Amino acid sequence: MSERGQRSEPLLSVQGLEKHFPVTKGLFQRQVGAVRAVDGVSFDVFKGETIGLVGESGCGKTTTGRLITRLIEPTGGKVVFEGNDITHMSQSKIRPLRRDMQLIFQDPYSSLNPRHTVGAIVGAPFRIQGVKTEHGIKKEVQDILALVGLNPEHYNRYPHEFSGGQRQRIGIARTLALKPKLIIADEPVSALDVSIQAQVVNLLEDLQNELDLTYVVIAHDLSVVRHISDRVAVMYLGKIVELADRKDLYDAPMHPYTNALLSAVPIPDVKHRGDRERIRLQGDVPSPLNPPPACRFHTRCWKAQVICKTEEPPLVELAPGHQVACHFPENADTISAPAAAKIAQNVQDAQHPKSTIA
Amino acid sequence: MSTPTSFLELRDLRIHFPTDDGLVKSVDGLSYKLERGKTLGIVGESGSGKSVTSLGILGLHKGTRAKISGEIWLDGEELVSASAEHVRRLRGKKMAMIFQDPLSAMHPFYTVGQQIVEAYRIHHKVSKKVARKHAIDMLGRVGIPQPERRVDSYPHEFSGGMRQRAMIAMALSCDPELLIADEPTTALDVTVQAQILDLMRDLQRDFNAALIIITHDLGVVAELSDDILVMYGGKCIEYGTAEDIFERPEHPYTWGLLGSMPRLDREPTERLMPIKGNPPSLINVPAGCAFHPRCAFEGRTGGKADTEVPALLESSGGHLVRCHMPPELRRDIWENEIKPNLESS
16 A cells, blocks of 8 residues: 555645643633643645554544644644645635545444434535535435445434444445545544454445545554554654654554554464563553653653653654654664764763663 | 352353343353353453343342343352342452443542442451551552552542552452453553553462453453353353464354454454444344354355354364354364465465
C-alpha cells in the first residue's frame, strides 16, 4: 500500500495544532489552568495513504481527529486541506468542504439516530449538502448500502434492527455517501467483537482500493493500526513522539515509549510465553492538566537523564521518513550520521552533572 | 452423583432466562473442571454466555428469574442447590470476582479503604483498626503508591489502572481460593494492562488460588492460561490446554477467531480472515450446530450440521471439540488449509 502514498502535495497538512481546554473555577468562571489535550501536533497526510494515530487514553488522538474536521475550534496551529487553510474558516464556507472530509465514529450505538430509518441516515448527507443525484437519492443510498455489504432492501429499517457490526457498516455508508476524499476513523472497530472487527477492517481496505480514499485511523489497538496503516504516529500527552512508516516503526521503534507500548501488547503465542523481552512501565499516564516539563515521558522512562527534565526533545527526522522526539533514541544503528552526532552531544551534556532520574 | 475430586467442577450447567420474547439460553449444558493453582481462560464473543456462567458460580443469579439447573461443585460443596445465604457466606472468602468496570463495581460513596474493611470484617472477627491495617497492606501489595494515604481516597480519585488494582486488592483481601476475573483489563490501556496481568500472575502464584479469566482477547488468554475453554452460543465448543488451542485448534470457530486477529508477531498479511455473519441470537439459536450458518466448512460435515447438535468429544488427551467433522479431517484442514494462511508472507 505504501507505494501509493505519493510524496507530492499533501492532501491534509496539520501544522503545530493545539487545543487547550480551559479549567475554570468559582462564580466568575476564572480560568485556573488548561488541559493541554493537543499541544503542538504536526503531520502530513498524502493522497491514498492510511495514517494511524495511536496512543493511550488521554493522549489527544481523538481531539486531534475532531480538530481536523473542525468539530471543535483549535487554540493554535493550522489545518490545511487541499491547499486551503480551514483553521478559522466560517461555518458557511466550510460546509462544502465537509463533503470531502468525513468521520467514522467509535460507537455504532450512539452515533445513529434511533428514530431515523437507515435510508434517512445514509441519505441525510445528500439533503444537507443539496446534492442532486441522477436516479434519485433512494437509488444512490441503496447502491452505497450494497457497497458496504448491507442488504439494499433494508432501506426502511431502523438501527435497532441491526447488530453492532451492521450498524458500523451503516455509519460507514453514511460517511461514504458523498464520496469524500479523506475519512477520519475514530476507533472504527474497537466496539466490535473480534470476528466482526476483521470484517470491518477488510471492508475499510476494500473501500480504500475501490474509491481511492485516504484514511486517518485513530485507535488504541496497536495490532489493528499496524494492519491497516501505511504510516503510524504515536502520541503521548498531546504530542507526537514518533512518526514513521509502519515497518520502521514496528520493527525498529526509536522512541522508548513506542518500544514499551509494543512490548506490552499480549501476543497469542504460547510456545514463546515468558521468553519475550518486556519493558514494564511504572504507573499511569500523567494528567494532561499538569504534564511533566520538557520531555513528557521522562517520569516513566527508564532511560531518562537530567536533560530530559530540562529540555524538550524536538521531533526530528533521524532516519529517512522516521521522526522521533527523544534525546536518547533506541535502535541507533539506523540513524543518519548528523543525527547521531547530535545525540552524542546530548548524551555528553547529560553526563554533566552525572545523575539519573529514578 | 458422586462428589468430585476437583476443586471446582461444573456439570451440565444451564442458566436460562425467561423473557417476553422467549427463553434466552445463556448457558446451555456447560461442564468443566479446575484445580487449585491453575488458570482457566474462557474465550467467546459477546453473548456467548461467559459472564453469565461466572455470575452463576458466585450465586449472583439467586433471587432473580434465572432458571438454573445442573451442578456446581466447589471444594466438595454443591452450590446450585445451596441456599442464597450459604453462598453469600462463601462469597469473598472462598470465591471472589474482579469485575470489568471498576468504576461501576465500586461504591462511589465510600472510600476504597472502607469497602475493603467491610468485606474483611464480615469474614474475620477483627477490630476496625486491624482491618484497616490489612486494607493498607493489600493496597500496597497490588502496587498502589502511598497506600496509607490512598486508603482514604474515594474510587473517583483513582485513575483507571489504580481502580482496577484496588478492585483486585478488594477481591484478594480475604484470600479467596477461587478468583474469577471478568474482562479484568478490557477497560485499561496496554501499558497498564501489562502491569495488571503481571500482578495477577504473581498474586496467583503467592496465593495458590484457582483463577478463571474471562475475556475476548486471545492475547491475554495466551499469556495467563493453563487451559482454555472456547464458548459459542452458550456452549463449550472447544476445550484444551493453551497449546491445544493455539497450536492445534480443531474447531472452525477457533480457527476463525485466530484468523480474525491482526497480530504483532506476524507480518501484516494482505487480508484478515473474518468469520462471516453475526453471533447468534440466544433466543433463536440455529438448529443443529449453532455455528453452522457462519461455518466455512459446513459442507464437509456430511449434511448433519443443521439437524443434529454435535457432541463435545475428546479428540486427543483432554482436548475436547464439538464438531461434526471427524478428527482426522479437522486436523488435516488445520495443517493444510488454515495454518499455512495464518503464517503466510
